[in-house]
Every structure is written in C-alpha cells, then in structure tokens.
Amino acid sequence: MPPRGSGEPHPTDGSRDLTRAIDRLGRRLPEPLQPLAEIAYNYKWSWTPGGRELFRAFGAHRFGLTNENPVRFLRDLSEPDLLTWATDERFLEQLDRVANDLRDDLQRPDSPSLDGGPVAFLCAEFGVHRSLPVYSGGLGVLAGDLLKEASDQAVPFVGVGLFYRRGYFHQRMDRSGWQQEYWIESDPNVMPAVRVTTADGSPLTINVPIWDGELDAHVWRVQVGRVPLFLLDAELGENTPLQRWVSSRLYEGNSSIRLAQYALLGVGAARALDAMGIKPSLYHLNEGHAALATLAVASSLSAASDSPASHSGEAIEQSRSKFVFTTHTPVPAGNETYSRDEVLSVLGRLFDELHFDGHEVLALGRMHPADAAEPTGLTPLAIRGSRSTNAVSQRHGAIARAMWHEMFPHGGTDDVPITHVTNAVHLPTWMAPPMRKLLTECFGDGWERFASDPILWKQVDEIDDERLWDVRCTQRDELVYQIRRKVVVDRLARGEDIDFVQAGRDAFDPSFLTIGFARRLATYKRLNLLVHNVERALSLLNHDRPLQFVFAGKAHPLDDAAKAFAQRMFELKRVPEVGNRVVFLEDYDLSAATTVVAGCDVWLNLPRPPFEASGTSGMKAALNGGLNLSVLDGWWMEAYDGSNGWAIDGSVDPDEAAKDERDANALYDLIDNEVKPLFYDRDEHGIPTKWLERVRASLRTLGPRYCATRMLDDYVTQIYRS
C-alpha cells in the first residue's frame, strides 16, 4: 500500500522505500499479523483509538522500554510472543479495524480547500511521538500537532526538519536538585523512518555549501498519517566531523553551528523537495530558523526567469508570494542575531552559489538595513521574505507589531502587517481515552471532525455529574499510578537514601486535589513563584484540604538561573509532607506530558507578561477536564471568561520583584480561597458539583477554540489561501 503523499505519487519521494520497509518487516511476522507492519510505519496508530493497545498487548512494559517505537518492538519480538496473538480472534479483529482505518485514511482524496501543490511546513523541531526525539518543547509539539491535523483534514501538507541523531538532551537531577544533561544517540534504521533513495536505489543526497565546504545530507521519510515528514541527516561518511555535528543536537549551544543547522534546514528543505519532485504551492516557515529557504527559492526562480533579479531585495521580492511566516518569540532577545563575520564565515559560500551579495543579505536580516553595525537575524529575513507574518495569539500579535514596527516605518503600530492565528492542540493526541470515550457517548461517533463547532460542545452540559467525575478520577488515578512508578526510579537513579526511595512508592493520593506545572523551565515561566513564600507554600499542602503538586521540565543547558529555580524546589524535599506530596518528574517529554496533562485537576502557568507568546499545555489540560489557573498572557488572555478557570493579573510591570510578590500572593490566595473550597465541597454522593460546573464551562468554551481543527481552518482560510 503506497502511502499517498500529496497529489500524484512521486517515484523518488521515499514512498517506494516505505513500501519496501513495510514488506521487509511484514515478512518477519506470522501472516495474520502482517498488517502490523503497515501500522508500525505510520504514526497514525498513535492517535487512532485502539492503535496503541495493539502493541501493548505483546507486553506493555517491554513496549515502553523501546520508547513505544513499534518498528524496533516488532523486530525484537520472539516467535512464541507473536504466535500468541496470531490466532486470537479478538486481537485480529482489532488489528483489522485499525489497519482498515489507516488504509481508508490514506486513500481519501485530498481536501479541495487548497489548490496546487502541498504546503511545505518547515520547522527546526517536530514533536510527533516520544519515539522520534527531534523536539524540545512547545514549538515542536505544535509542529507535530499541525501535521497530524493536516492529515486528519486531508489538507495536502509535507513537513521538513532535521534528523538530530542525538536530539535534545536528557535530564538527570543530582541529589541537590541540580540538572545534569546527557545525550542518547538514536538509530534511524530501527525507527519508523526510511532513507529516501533515487531511481537507481542509491540514497538521495542533497548538498548545501556551509563554511568552506559542501555538506551532504540524506533524507529520511517518516509517515504521519497522510503527511510525510522529511528529516535531513548529515551523519554521513563523506562529511567532516564538524559537518556531521550539524544534524547532531537540537539547539546546539554554539551559535555558528546553529547557523549552519538553519542553513541546512532552510536551503536543504528547498533542495530536498525539489530533488524528490515535490512542488510546494507554499512554504510555511514555522519560526525564523528556516528563513534561508527564501534565498534558495528566490535563486531558483530568478535563474528560471527571463529577467533575473538585479539585487537581493528584488530576488526576495519575487519569491515572497511563496512564503508565509509564523513568529513565536515575543522578546527581542529570543530572536537570535549573528555578527557580520559569523554570517559570512558560515554562509559566504552559500550566498555566492545562490548569486546573492552577502552584504545585501546581511542587510535583509536587520531591522534597519542601512545600519551596518546592527547584527543580522533570521526573523527580519523571514518577515521580508514572506507574503504574510502571523503571531500565535491575539496579545502576541500586538506585541509583535510593536516589536517589528521599525521595519514598517510608514504608519502606526496598528498598521504593521502582522496578524495572529492562536495556537491549538491536536485533540486525538491529547485527549485521554476515558474523556474521549465519554464525549463520544455524548456527541456521537466521528465527532472529532467537527471539533471546532461550538454547538457540539454545548452538549457537555447534558453529561451527568457522576460520569464526568468518574472520568476525572480515572485520569487522576492513572497519573498517580505513573508518578509512583517513576518517582521511585528517579530517586534510585539520583542515589537517594532508601527510605526516601520507599516513600515514593506511596507518593500522592488518588483522591487529593492535584496541581501540575510542566513545561520547559525557562526563567520567564517563573516556577520560582511557587516557593516565593515558603511558609505559605507549605501551608497549602498541610491544610485539612490537602493538595499535591507535580512539576517537571528541562532547563536549557546554559540557563543556570532556570536550573537554580528547580534546585530551590528540591531544597524542601526533606520537609515532612513534601516528600510524598510534591514530586519532580525527571526528563519531561511527550510520554510524561500525556499522563500529566490528562490527570491534573489544575494546570498552572505563571509566565512573566508579556513573554508567553501563546502556551499550549493548558489547552491540553482543558481538553481533559482540567482547569487552568494562569497569568493572563498568551492564549489565556483571550480564552479566560471568568467561568472557565482562574486568572492572575497579566499586566507588564518593569519592577520584576514587585510583580513576583503580587503574583505569588494572588496564586496562594486563589488556591486557598477558591480552588480548594470548590474541589472539596461535595454533595451527598461525594461529588464536587460546583467544580464540575466549572469543568463543563472549560470544556464548552475552550474545546472548540483550542483544538487544532480550528487552528488549521484559520491557517487555510486566513493565511494559506490568498
């Protein structure tokens, strides 16, 4: 079954390689189980009901040990393991259902919502699944969610990124709570990925001039439903060790290497798509990293045209209609810049080859092109090279217009041509099975396709208290179960005393109010507010209305301030009640995220305004019936309506210490005066009816707005079509 990419099948786009890999894996399986091979090579199983259970049937723990990588898992299963299920009628029925679901999905025609070739979505990271570790946090997960949604809506789409052999770092805390980093190498040969080959069977090789040499890269194809994700890989014998490092680690600490990565990503994406015969109707730059794609496309257009551009600005002008850009960074410092010498040393050869004047390109990357002293960044290049720029929430739109105003000096801030499409999350990925089952009973089969329809969500008001509470308790139970398992191992690995390790076995209580905070530990996320006033923080735990708190997240390896925040939390670990009521989950990733967002009753977000462009983890919690308690910044500023969660003031205050003090107190007050009473006030059946009213309001108002169905609709109608 050749997976359909978009439009006509391309002989060299890796689809043939995928078919072969499926055949090869299938031949190792007993005949009735062969459809498992098709399923394993397409991540669609991860969001199809019953898909994950197929693999877990062979041993949930063992599947987990492979990071739920189905290709590696199936390859390692023994004959007797396989034969158990090859004759099990119920298993085979389920297998048949999931396999048919996949085949039907791949055979559907493309949605007519867009003409021409596919949208090529370029991003430095993709968070598709825990077994494909090429993401660090929110940006990557958003990119993965958008690919999945494009697949669900049959919008012609291809993703392009880098195959980081060592991915993002793994985290281990030492006993003092200081973060240590380590990297694990992944082997694409045992992953659901295939190396794209040309007609003669040799690997497709693309080439990008970087530093003083030519860097070669191969292309891996990963199937995300109907959408192919192409990942460029420089780990080749013919490259030098320095060149190989370019696709080694995500967000490498060295800025020249990052620049080289972005050249491979941008220019490599355009070249790889071209070599595979894929002709995008549009390139979507998700964040500025891939902005150099504009130069590659401009150069090809100029070469093919009768009137080649006479200078760089004009060339970029010719390719602008092919690019749209999404900015995710609301602070100037987040938009990285590079000195003239650095740019020319990494990219000088590339500019020559593309017939661009290096100094003109440097100018295109400045806020003020004429100011030769200003360093160059990829965001101004992306803005200039794209026909549209959008931010990722309403408030971020206003911030971005003010931030880039000087690039558009004619007119006021409101005239700056930057719009917004608020981020959202892929519902079938993030809504846990119990909640999804409840809503299917209430909304009817196949409701997910209409998930952006507010009328549908009105029906949550008809769900009775008992069933809704039952789902919430089931999901909290699962979280507590997972926390107990993980905390013991984390403590053992840190070398904690055995009594502290043992205490982890009954960490948490399935009936207690459970609050979560998990995301990248950037300093602006203000994890420190939780223990701003230690005494008050501890009194929250000890009250006769108990609460328990789970937190997790990685600090950037160079961000010592963020590491210190996490360490402060660890200082309290010996305080009675803290040891088993406050847990830190090490090495936060997509797998932990799924359970944590599904099980928490309250999801905290405490960013320093206006630094949260959008934030998405709160949306994941909301889809699971969790309630948000968040600073009014990013998405929450437009989502909060007084009835669907709780809010902390979102104003900007240059006096950071004063703001922290106020916000920490607001947080403690809300928990004491509103959250706890609402959660612990029960009716005669032990059900918190007022709490559930709020849960319903949250589902009803946030469900239709913050599912990726709405987000992709917005991109198609407001950004892609025009």
Ligand SMILES: *Cc1c(COP(=O)(O)O)cnc(C)c1O
């Ligand atoms: C959703 C997600 C994030 C984003 O969290 P924010 O609160 O939006 O910053 C980060 N990491 C993982 C693993 C996620 O799934």
